[in-house]
Amino acid sequence: MSGVLGIYGKNVEKISQMMYYGLYALQHRGQISTGIAINNNGFIDYYKDIGLVNEVYEEDDLKGLRGNISIGQVRYAFSDEGIDKKNIEPLVIGYKNGALGVAYDGSIANYCTLKEELEEKGSIFQTDLDSEVIANLIARAGKKDIVESVKLVLEGLEGSYALVLMTKDKLIAARDIYGIKPLSLGKIGDEYVVSSETCAFDTLGVDFVRDIEPGEMIVIDNNGIESIFKKKEARSFCAFESIYFARPDSVIDGRSIYLSRLNMGKTLFKEAPVHADIVIGAPDSGIIAAVGFSQASNIPYTIGLIKNKYVGRTFISPTKELREKGVRIKLNVLKENIKGQRVVLVDDSIVRGTTIKRTAQMLKEAGAKEVHIRIASPSVTHSCHLGMDTPSRENLIGANKTVEEIKKGIGVDSLYYLSLEGLLDSLGDRGFCTGCLTGVYPIGKDGKKCL
Numbered sequence: 001m002s003g004v005l006g007i008y009g010k011n012v013e014k015i016s017q018m019m020y021y022g023l024y025a026l027q028h029r030g031q032i033s034t035g036i037a038i039n040n041n042g043f044i045d046y047y048k049d050i051g052l053v054n055e056v057y058e059e060d061d062l063k064g065l066r067g068n069i070s071i072g073q074v075r076y077a078f079s080d081e082g083i084d085k086k087n088i089e090p091l092v093i094g095y096k097n098g099a100l101g102v103a104y105d106g107s108i109a110n111y112c113t114l115k116e117e118l119e120e121k122g123s124i125f126q127t128d129l130d131s132e133v134i135a136n137l138i139a140r141a142g143k144k145d146i147v148e149s150v151k152l153v154l155e156g157l158e159g160s161y162a163l164v165l166m167t168k169d170k171l172i173a174a175r176d177i178y179g180i181k182p183l184s185l186g187k188i189g190d191e192y193v194v195s196s197e198t199c200a201f202d203t204l205g206v207d208f209v210r211d212i213e214p215g216e217m218i219v220i221d222n223n224g225i226e227s228i229f230k231k232k233e234a235r236s237f238c239a240f241e242s243i244y245f246a247r248p249d250s251v252i253d254g255r256s257i258y259l260s261r262l263n264m265g266k267t268l269f270k271e272a273p274v275h276a277d278i279v280i281g282a283p284d285s286g287i288i289a290a291v292g293f294s295q296a297s298n299i300p301y302t303i304g305l306i307k308n309k310y311v312g313r314t315f316i317s318p319t320k321e322l323r324e325k326g327v328r329i330k331l332n333v334l335k336e337n338i339k340g341q342r343v344v345l346v347d348d349s350i351v352r353g354t355t356i357k358r359t360a361q362m363l364k365e366a367g368a369k370e371v372h373i374r375i376a377s378p379s380v381t382h383s384c385h386l387g388m389d390t391p392s393r394e395n396l397i398g399a400n401k402t403v404e405e406i407k408k409g410i411g412v413d414s415l416y417y418l419s420l421e422g423l424l425d426s427l428g429d430r431g432f433c434t435g436c437l438t439g440v441y442p443i444g445k446d447g448k449k450c451l
């Protein structure tokens with residue numbers, strides 16, 4: 001889970017500022033670290049660090065980054081890794097044919113196999129990044145033309161990726177053959193921008209051109225833009241991006257994330273109607289589906305929960321003693337709206353089950369007469385090996401308990417998850433990876449463990 005951005009520009013002065021604001025718009029895709037690399041006449045300079053976009057870059061750092069091609073990333077820390085400075089992207093390397101920068105979102109399913117093969121041949125690794133395997137493969141591909149090398153390397157990659165690469169004179173972007181990760185192309189004047197999500201285009205005043213197609217690689221240089229396709233598979237875009245991860249003001253593969261979530265809420269009401277006085281959404285990810293539920297049911301939508309806007313990455317978990325005292329650090333109830341009401345609480349998903357249990361308890365304590373939970377996705381039952389940081393199965397409540405058991409454990413009057421059919425109907429077609437909800441993934445796990 002990361003956000004990537006690339007710009008092929010003409011305006012050397014403003015490119016680092018554009019990168020900054022573009023990455024700012026993609027911040028929801030990763031909060032652990034960020035980096036910007038810029039090509040200046042074949043020399044790639046970069047600035048990267050642990051932290052949020054507005055914490056990492058000072059104005060002077062940005063002024064020092066000049067050039068006409070740039071790539072950048074915001075990175076999410078996977079739950080099984082610590083915060084490690086060596087793992088900040090973009091990765092910048094020098095090889096026989098010059099400098100190369102790589103920024104990546106996704107997960108290579110055959111990472112350990114490829115890494116081991118490279119190590120056998122003498123490659124040395126300094127990071128745990130998938131992009132370092134990609135960079136090594138490109139450097140060893142042995143083709144004079146970088147485009148040919150990248151093409152060859154992509155043929156051997158299994159897994160999900162949205163990839164942006166920069167050489168001395170080219171910006172290259174590629175999306176995996178299933179289109180599991182999002183990647184779009186935009187244009188402003190003569191300048192091209194590629195971004196994980198279109199919300200960054202809106203921020204930058206860039207016109208959306210089109211999505212990069214599943215399996216497509218585009219090469220942008222002084223001659224313009226060239227599109228290179230490799231083998232095409234049935235599209236399998238990550239459903240969890242639509243459910244939770246992507247920003248609602250983004251449009252991915254022609255589908256508005258906002259409208260998808262609104263539809264999920266409407267379908268949820270059709271599947272599991274309930275008599276109630278108010279509908280509320282769990283901030284922030286359940287709110288749009290809650291509005292959809294309200295529109296379909298004619299039950300008024302209102303604000304029931306207030307989120308502390310400043311709880312962020314550096315959030316210190318409360319001690320057991322404080323938790324037992326019931327500290328409400330992230331969320332609090334708006335008692336004026338809840339007391340004496342039959343409440344429908346809509347949330348996007350249940351993963352471990354801790355958030356919904358606490359929220360439901362708070363609603364009851366605030367005097368809700370009834371609490372009905374409606375979840376705008378099917379139960380999350382499988383861990384994802386394709387780049388979504390879903391916990392392992394033993395920590396997924398949906399993998400270990402029935403809906404009835406979960407309902408009893410949370411202590412609510414009713415609980416309903418959107419059906420898989422209902423989800424796909426709301427999304428508009430069947431071209432989605434639903435692996436975390438069904439266990440069926442387009443690409444299997446390469447069972448190999450890295451040594």
Ligand code: AMP
Pocket residue numbers: 244285347348349350351352353354355356388389390
């Ligand atoms: P829980 O069931 O306590 O694990 O929390 C689930 C809630 O966390 C969902 O309603 C989402 O809004 C949010 N969520 C889902 N997946 C993730 C994730 N990979 N990382 C952080 N939050 C998530």
